Amino acid sequence: MVAQKIRNMEEFSAKCGVSRPTVSKYFNEPSSVRASTRQKIEAALEQYDFRPNLYAVNQNRRITKNIGIVVPYVADPFFSEVARKLERCCIEAGFSPSTFSSHGSPDHELEILDILRSMRPAGVLMAPIGRDSHKKKLEAFCKEIPTVLVDSNLEGIGATFIGSNNFQSVPLMVEYLCRTGEPPCFFEMPPVNPNANKRRAAYTQAMEELGHTPHVIRVEGDDWEFEEIGYNGGLKILEKNDLPSRTILCSNDRLAIGLMAAAYELGIKVGIAPDCTLRIAGHDDHPFARYTCPSLTTISQDYEAITERSVDTLVNLIEHGRNKRDREDTLYEGRLIMRSSA
Amino acid sequence: MVAQKIRNMEEFSAKCGVSRPTVSKYFNEPSSVRASTRQKIEAALEQYDFRPNLYAVNQNRRITKNIGIVVPYVADPFFSEVARKLERCCIEAGFSPSTFSSHGSPDHELEILDILRSMRPAGVLMAPIGRDSHKKKLEAFCKEIPTVLVDSNLEGIGATFIGSNNFQSVPLMVEYLCRTGEPPCFFEMPPVNPNANKRRAAYTQAMEELGHTPHVIRVEGDDWEFEEIGYNGGLKILEKNDLPSRTILCSNDRLAIGLMAAAYELGIKVGIAPDCTLRIAGHDDHPFARYTCPSLTTISQDYEAITERSVDTLVNLIEHGRNKRDREDTLYEGRLIMRSSA
DNA sequence: ATTAATTTTTAACGCGCGTAAAGTTTATTT
DNA sequence: AAATAAACTTTACGCGCGTTAAAAATTAAT
Structure with a gap:
């Protein structure tokens, strides 16, 4: 790794011996450039550790690679586990998750929607608070941004629901x-x-x-x-x-x-x-x-299945658009865990 | 609230009857504009709900208003509480917190540092994993970005440490x-x-x-x-x-x-x-x-004091720069909670 | 070797906003 | 009322990158 700092993609592309638009293409999708140029870029990457400016990228992309994750209460170990697994799945799918906790407050849940809007995420995975959630505003949000509901269902809101039966x-x-x-x-x-x-x-x-x-x-x-x-x-x-x-x-x-x-x-x-x-x-x-x-x-509850399926569904929704007809909710079955309390 | 969508600050400033640079100033610091113009802007804000594009803002500001929060394991209720309180303090101080969990893995902790770097945060609140953390890389990071260590101290790393005694x-x-x-x-x-x-x-x-x-x-x-x-x-x-x-x-x-x-x-x-x-x-x-x-x-442990003090310290660091000499760590005292197990 | 298809380069625009400079209006002071 | 300070408007540039269109270069196919 060389000491010299790269300021932007222009400079970096010069080091690569490749033009900037090509480098840009590479960062969008490495497989979209010829193998030989990919090698050039990756060789330079080894030397100069350059990362495209997050904000510039997101400002210019039609849709970002961000996925919002909202859980009702992150201090609840159930939801912190769910959040953790969701995050991992998102990263594996090539997206950047941002997790938020509503802290049990419907008002805070709304504020998060505003923050999310300003992030222009590609999609949202949402475990709503439920009872007291501001349904109408939530519904409006889901129409704006592809949203999959997790764990707690709100009838008719969101693209699909995934939880347990x-x-x-x-x-x-x-x-x-x-x-x-x-x-x-x-x-x-x-x-x-x-x-x-x-x-x-x-x-x-x-x-x-x-x-x-x-x-x-x-x-x-x-x-x-x-x-x-x-x-x-x-x-x-x-x-x-x-x-x-x-x-x-x-x-x-x-x-x-x-x-x-x-x-x-x-x-x-x-x-x-x-x-x-x-x-x-x-x-x-x-x-x-x-x-x-x-x-x-x-x-x-089958955490693993629920979280994986949620991310899969959302990614599909993002990449292939929504199939309006099939809001086919997925319900996973629970397993009886016999221990000593009952 | 009017239906019409505002596309950008230019359009919004027109609705306000105020120039764009002034509106920009307002969003940076509402008190920096005259009361009468502030009223104009806020009146328009009621009607048109406009929010400056997050990415454009952060690209152009010298330093962002972001604060990174890193905890070793968010599924640990202790740390989810700490994260929650830290978040709240950051918001109150006018910053935008982003929370990350290292999931107990030093490698993941490093990855988070990279993500943080690309966010160009104003500062970072970090509860390091400890034992296995890659100390040198952590140290390099702390020199780049104002960082306050929380809960777990790593000698000589970060601007200060705040935890319990x-x-x-x-x-x-x-x-x-x-x-x-x-x-x-x-x-x-x-x-x-x-x-x-x-x-x-x-x-x-x-x-x-x-x-x-x-x-x-x-x-x-x-x-x-x-x-x-x-x-x-x-x-x-x-x-x-x-x-x-x-x-x-x-x-x-x-x-x-x-x-x-x-x-x-x-x-x-x-x-x-x-x-x-x-x-x-x-x-x-x-x-x-x-x-x-x-x-x-x-x-x-005095969660409340630790988290508040951490954010205070960091905000001070951000706004007034670091006082190199005084890395004066703050240690809070614990209280004995007598219950029935001992 | 010629043609066709693919990839890259060049050049240029735009995204939405921060910021700076210069000129204009408004408020404050004496 | 005049002088000064403060706030605002206008104009313009730049941030770093996505994106596009046309031209050039490379590769693959005939």
């Missing part, structure tokens, strides 16, 4: 819990997104099909501190001691983690061991679900 | 543990960054000053799956049952969470209750430490 995963869990003990009640908080609603509905349906009466317990809370909500709500319902069932299926793992903490504090032993008086199950296979005490029985 | 926090915990029971042994994994080394050293020193013999237990593992490392290592050492102490101070909370899971699985009761045979303490006050079973006694 709550109507498969929840019954799977309900059946398991019924087969191995008392039929579960359902522990939830005010739903933050459609998944929460679907899970409750799927629970109710599954219970009825098995000939049991569904019981839904809802506790208060309206932010993204799910553990806290599960804990405080858990303390209340466990202290009253009039649970409809000693098996509790939680709407998600974080809620379950809070509930388990409450049970522990009240001296209630959780698990499937003989001396336990409460079974708790979750949903999502949160990265820490393996390390709760007891380890959490839950449903594992 | 392990030599205050660890002794605080050691003293507490000694006062309330058996002196602790120290549970660690191969150190991923200087903090880990400092914590061990601080532990040893504190124990000796109190007249006790320090015992360090190191378990294997070299990635960022700390819970798994704590769990697997924990199973091994707990099964052998020749612990130097029934009180274990862990190098960090995630390790402690893994260790607690191992103890639970082996039927070892953890906590300060009379029937418990093992005490476990952590360090960092991980967002979930409150919800472990039992809840985790730990050291709380």
Whole structure:
């Protein structure tokens, strides 16, 4: 690597012995230039490390190579994992991802849309907050920029939706819990997104099909501190001691983690061991679900498949345009992860 | 809001009844134009929502308003919290943060530096991976772009370092543990960054000053799956049952969470209750430490202070240039969080 | 060797905005 | 009211690159 700094593509192309437009073509798509000139350029690249000015490139390209990634709350390990995997897929597909977290606030979600607009991304992967999202503005955004919804579906918004099938995963869990003990009640908080609603509905349906009466317990809370909500709500319902069932299926793992903490504090032993008086199950296979005490029985979402498929779909959309007719949503099935809490 | 689309600042300035250079000045610093013209512009802004083209702006400004944020592993809730707070501070200070995660890989950390370079940021807030970071390249980067190191210090690299004082926090915990029971042994994994080394050293020193013999237990593992490392290592050492102490101070909370899971699985009761045979303490006050079973006694780092101070320092550096002489690192003190695990 | 097809070069324009210089208007001071 | 300062307008250039069209060079095919 030579010390001399290259200021711009003009200078660099001189070092290559190739004209600037050709070098420009190369950076757009290396395979679009003849092998011999590609070699010249790459040889120079070894010597002078030059990178085209990001801003100049993006200003002039019709569409950029940027992909926006929006998750509702990056401090939630589920979403930080999702974001991480999405990023990786984007890079592999030759795009530059930029990740944003709505921090659980619909207003912030809107602000992110504005930031995204100013980035003129080729496409957006969006896990919307859900419940409180400003639907109309979101819809307008999706019409402007190719957007794939991930994890949480908003009917009719975005080009497609890719997530998991709550109507498969929840019954799977309900059946398991019924087969191995008392039929579960359902522990939830005010739903933050459609998944929460679907899970409750799927629970109710599954219970009825098995000939049991569904019981839904809802506790208060309206932010993204799910553990806290599960804990405080858990303390209340466990202290009253009039649970409809000693098996509790939680709407998600974080809620379950809070509930388990409450049970522990009240001296209630959780698990499937003989001396336990409460079974708790979750949903999502949160990265820490393996390390709760007891380890959490839950449903594992197929992260890998969801994220890969999302990026694939978006890239297709970007490169071949949208097929208006087929907003065929993809739903992946969850796997039952049997551990020791239920 | 009027339907008509504004294409560029020229068009927009016409709508304002103000010249383009003045509008440009306004977007740079609203207070730099007369109140009356500011009103004109803002009135037009209400009607036509126009935003200057991001790429054109950044291409032409001497320095951008971007700040790069780099954390070693965003799926680690500690760092996702840190990233979140850093972002917020940057925005409040009028900058545009972009967050990157090294995903625990030094090579990826280097790639991020390249991406950052091409963004020409005004400054960078960096929590380096530590142990395996390519120090020389990092150093070169810091000389190019004003960089403040956060959380994990690399001697002599960056403009300043801001983090917590392990030599205050660890002794605080050691003293507490000694006062309330058996002196602790120290549970660690191969150190991923200087903090880990400092914590061990601080532990040893504190124990000796109190007249006790320090015992360090190191378990294997070299990635960022700390819970798994704590769990697997924990199973091994707990099964052998020749612990130097029934009180274990862990190098960090995630390790402690893994260790607690191992103890639970082996039927070892953890906590300060009379029937418990093992005490476990952590360090960092991980967002979930409150919800472990039992809840985790730990050291709380002053996130808020660290992040605010980091951004303040960087903004100062950006606006007033660097004072070469005073690389005066800032260390915040940790607070002892007494819960029920130790 | 001639022709056709492909690739590269040359030359030039435009993207949207920052910025600077010179001249003009507006506000402030005495 | 005149003098001065401050803010604004006009004009113009440049940033670094994408992109295009026409001309030139290279390669492949006949």
